[in-house]
Amino acid sequence: xxxxxxxxxxxxxxxxxxxxxxxxxxxxxxxxxxxxxxxxxxxxxxxxxxxxxxxxxxxxxxxxxxxxxxxxxxxxxxxxxxxxxxxxxxxxxxxxxxxxxxxxxxxxxxxxxxxxxxxxxxxxxxxxxxxxxxxxxxxxxxxxxxxxxxxxxxxxxxxxxxxxxxxxxxxxxxxxxxxxxxxxxxxxxxxxxxxxxxxxxxxxxxxxxxxxxxxxxxxxxxxxxxxxxxxxxxxxxxxxxxxxxxxxxxxxxxxxxxxxxxxxxxxxxxxxxxxxxxxxxxxxxxxxxxxxxxxxxxxxxxxxxxxxxxxxxxxxxxxxxxxxxxxxxxxxxxxxxxxxxxxxxxxxxxxxxxxxxxxxxxxxxxxxxxxxxxxxxxxxxxxxxxxxxxxxxxxxxxxxxxxxxxxxxxxxxxxxxxxxxxxxxxxxxxxxxxxxxxxxxxxxxxxxxxxxxxxxxxxxxxxxxxxxxxxxxxxxxxxxxxxxxxxxxxxxxxxxxxxxxxxxxxxxxxxxxxxxxxxxxxxxxxxxxxxxxxxxxxxxxxxxxxxxxxxxxxxxxxxxxxxxxxxxxxxxxxxxxxxxxxxxxxxxxxxxxxxxxxxxxxxxxxxxxxxxxxxxxxxxxxxxxxxxxxxxxxxxxx
Numbered sequence: 001x002x003x004x005x006x007x008x009x010x011x012x013x014x015x016x017x018x019x020x021x022x023x024x025x026x027x028x029x030x031x032x033x034x035x036x037x038x039x040x041x042x043x044x045x046x047x048x049x050x051x052x053x054x055x056x057x058x059x060x061x062x063x064x065x066x067x068x069x070x071x072x073x074x075x076x077x078x079x080x081x082x083x084x085x086x087x088x089x090x091x092x093x094x095x096x097x098x099x100x101x102x103x104x105x106x107x108x109x110x111x112x113x114x115x116x117x118x119x120x121x122x123x124x125x126x127x128x129x130x131x132x133x134x135x136x137x138x139x140x141x142x143x144x145x146x147x148x149x150x151x152x153x154x155x156x157x158x159x160x161x162x163x164x165x166x167x168x169x170x171x172x173x174x175x176x177x178x179x180x181x182x183x184x185x186x187x188x189x190x191x192x193x194x195x196x197x198x199x200x201x202x203x204x205x206x207x208x209x210x211x212x213x214x215x216x217x218x219x220x221x222x223x224x225x226x227x228x229x230x231x232x233x234x235x236x237x238x239x240x241x242x243x244x245x246x247x248x249x250x251x252x253x254x255x256x257x258x259x260x261x262x263x264x265x266x267x268x269x270x271x272x273x274x275x276x277x278x279x280x281x282x283x284x285x286x287x288x289x290x291x292x293x294x295x296x297x298x299x300x301x302x303x304x305x306x307x308x309x310x311x312x313x314x315x316x317x318x319x320x321x322x323x324x325x326x327x328x329x330x331x332x333x334x335x336x337x338x339x340x341x342x343x344x345x346x347x348x349x350x351x352x353x354x355x356x357x358x359x360x361x362x363x364x365x366x367x368x369x370x371x372x373x374x375x376x377x378x379x380x381x382x383x384x385x386x387x388x389x390x391x392x393x394x395x396x397x398x399x400x401x402x403x404x405x406x407x408x409x410x411x412x413x414x415x416x417x418x419x420x421x422x423x424x425x426x427x428x429x430x431x432x433x434x435x436x437x438x439x440x441x442x443x444x445x446x447x448x449x450x451x452x453x454x455x456x457x458x459x460x461x462x463x464x465x466x467x468x469x470x471x472x473x474x475x476x477x478x479x480x481x482x483x484x485x486x487x488x489x490x491x492x493x494x495x496x497x498x499x500x501x502x503x504x505x506x507x508x509x510x511x512x513x514x515x516x517x518x519x520x521x522x523x524x525x526x527x528x529x530x531x532x533x534x535x536x537x538x539x540x541x542x543x544x545x546x547x548x549x550x551x552x553x554x555x556x557x558x559x560x561x562x563x564x565x566x567x568x569x570x571x572x573x574x575x576x577x578x579x580x581x582x583x584x585x586x587x588x589x590x591x592x593x594x595x596x597x598x599x600x601x602x603x604x605x606x607x608x609x610x611x612x613x614x615x616x617x618x619x620x621x622x623x624x625x626x627x628x629x630x631x632x633x634x635x636x637x638x
Contacts, residue, residue, distance in 0.1 A: 011043045027053070030060055088349055091357040098361045102266070102368050104259050108427075111135055111258075115446045133432070133443035137265050142184040142440060144272045147328060148264065149174045149187055152373070155335050155366050162374060169377040172234075177386065178264070180238040181249050182442075183435045235393055241435075249399035249433040250412060251389050252419030254426040256382050258444065260372040261431065265442060267365050270358050277355045278323040285320050323351050327359065334363045384422045392418070402434070420449050526551035568620045599627065 015023040028035040041049040085091075100106055114134040139145075156162065156170050175187035241247045253261070318326050330347060333339040348356035376382045392398040397411035420428050430445040531544040583592070601612040610631045617624050 009046060011046050015039070015042055016046075026057065030056060085349070088354060088357060090354075091345070091349075091360060094357045095360050099364065102263065102361070102365060104255070107259055107262050108255065111429075111444060111446050131445075133430075133445045135444040137269075137442045139182065139265075139268060139440040139442070141272055141275075142182060144268050144275065145179065145182060145184055146187065147271055147275075148267045149178070151267075151328065151331060151335075151362075151366055152369055154332055155370050156373065158336065159370065166374065166377045170373045173373065173376060176234050180235040181251065181433050182440050183238070183242045183247070183249075183433070184440075185242070235390060238393075241399075244401075245436060245438070246402040247400065247435050248402055248405070250415070251398065251431045251433070252416055252447075253385055253429050253431055254381055254423040255429075256372055256375040256379060257385060258427075258429045258431070260369065260376060261442070262444075263365060263369045263372060267362070267369065270362060270365070273355075273358055274327055274352065275324050277352055278320070278327075281323070281352075282320045318351060327351070331359075331362050331366075335366065381423050381426065385419065388415070388418055388422055399433075402436070416447070420447075525554065565620045569622060572622050601629070 013020050017023055024035075024039065027038055031038050038049070038053060042053065111134050118134070152174055153171060156167055159167075162170075171189055175189055179186045238249070251257075327348070330339060330344055334341065334344050345356070345360055348359050352359070376386075389398055392411075392415040395411060397408060397415040400408060416428075416430070428447045428449050430447055432443045434441050434443065526549070528549050529547055530549045531547040533542050533544060599612065600614070601610050610629050613628050613630065615626045615628065617626055
């Protein structure tokens with residue numbers, strides 16, 4: 001274009017394009033308030049203004065592209081983080097609800113609600129109380145208990161607030177006592193994990209002190225021997241039962257033992273779910289790999305994940321075979337504080353996708369278990385519950401074969417009484433560990449520890465003496481309130497029994513004579529045979545079954561039969577008068593005739609041929625109409 005043509009050339013409102021908006025907005029983004037002047041210059045003198053504006057636009061475009069690359073890198077990282085979280089639709093709610101569900105109060109409310117529902121059901125049906133477990137859990141894989149034990153002991157060893165003796169006691173509970181309950185193999189007491197230098201030195205000092213004490217005869221103190229007995233939780237009887245079938249262990253526990261066993265079951269269940277999910281993913285990967293080898297033999301590269309191709313997530317650095325061991329290592333690092341919770345959750349989502357939420361609160365679960373273990377080794381009631389179990393286990397009252405359980409009913413009842421006396425202020429739980437068909441199940445039953453009224457004659461005798469001494473007017477005049485505790489009369493038992501029998505006979509004969517004479521004068525027969533008993537500890541009154549009181553007036557049945565006709569006649573008159581009033585106000589004469597015709601079979605409807613006969617009879621001097629229908633034989637079909 002010649003210089004003259006360039007001077008004459010003018011741009012329209014589209015600035016040489018097809019839209020009035022695109023070029024204008026680009027110029028406004030660069031020049032801001034000066035954009036109208038630039039646009040006016042482009043229209044009037046495009047030959048001079050276009051090269052300047054075009055150069056500025058190209059420079060700005062390069063600047064924007066560099067900034068966009070930086071933004072894309074930042075947003076790609078956000079996409080990768082948000083992609084895994086977008087698949088996790090249960091993680092947030094699960095963490096909130098699980099934190100509440102793992103509390104001791106929630107675990108106790110769980111079994112109490114089941115107990116209350118069963119009591120209400122029994123009371124509504126009116127049947128005797130059904131005895132049976134309120135909760136039941138199945139341990140499908142006993143090997144998973146070893147992983148649970150290793151995580152628990154790993155966290156216990158790194159707690160500075162727990163003393164060395166308590167740590168040893170906890171190890172014996174986890175490695176000896178719990179495996180014996182579940183018919184599994186015992187763990188080794190040697191420290192398999194890496195411990196700190198201070199812990200190793202304390203172990204050496206403890207072993208040296210024990211060796212020095214055992215070398216000297218009589219040098220051990222009663223406290224040290226008591227500590228040794230306290231941590232010795234090995235069950236010698238359980239060794240030969242681990243490979244048997246249809247056997248059980250019976251354990252009566254208090255609240256803390258129940259909390260621990262319940263949390264231990266939750267931990268084993270979640271570890272087993274994660275382990276099986278890792279196995280499932282590995283199996284699916286192997287099947288997919290085999291299919292690719294068969295169908296795509298000529299292709300060298302494996303089809304990658306679409307999410308990886310779209311840059312929504314990066315390739316995992318952990319092999320599928322190492323998912324479960326890597327998960328256990330991450331839990332240990334999380335307990336030590338070497339990994340952030342957010343990083344731990346993101347890694348779990350990357351490994352197990354939508355199934356990762358079950359492992360988000362494993363660290364909180366282990367911490368709650370360790371807290372309960374501290375109660376088990378420090379609370380006297382918890383220690384006594386374990387000691388009673390081991391002693392009753394030697395007597396054969398805490399387990400054995402299921403077919404012979406009825407033989408041990410008396411011993412188990414005695415064991416239950418001992419356990420209830422050991423924990424008077426707490427709930428008592430009956431826990432059974434049953435091994436059948438290669439699987440172990442745990443049943444939990446909340447027992448009703450309220451004492452029933454006693455039938456012991458000695459206790460009733462003491463109650464009678466108490467009432468006579470402190471409620472009798474003569475005794476109150478002769479003795480003070482506390483004299484009975486210091487000055488008690490002494491009698492020979494045979495003389496006392498004879499005197500009481502004679503006294504009871506005299507009292508019964510006098511009462512019967514006075515009752516019979518009064519009843520003969522009134523014509524009434526009655527019996528006061530109801531019995532009641534007092535509960536000694538609460539003084540509650542309880543009535544005895546099959547005891548009753550009754551009163552019968554002589555001749556009452558004969559008089560009722562004589563007046564029956566008069567009563568029936570009166571009631572019939574009352575009903576007939578009401579029925580006549582109702583007919584007058586609600587039924588017309590035509591309707592009454594239609595009903596009577598229909599009743600007598602005189603209606604014009606197409607009915608079976610029949611004849612209705614009305615017979616009048618008298619019952620208790622009252623006329624009663626009896627209707628009888630006589631059907632005619634059916635005519636033969638054409």
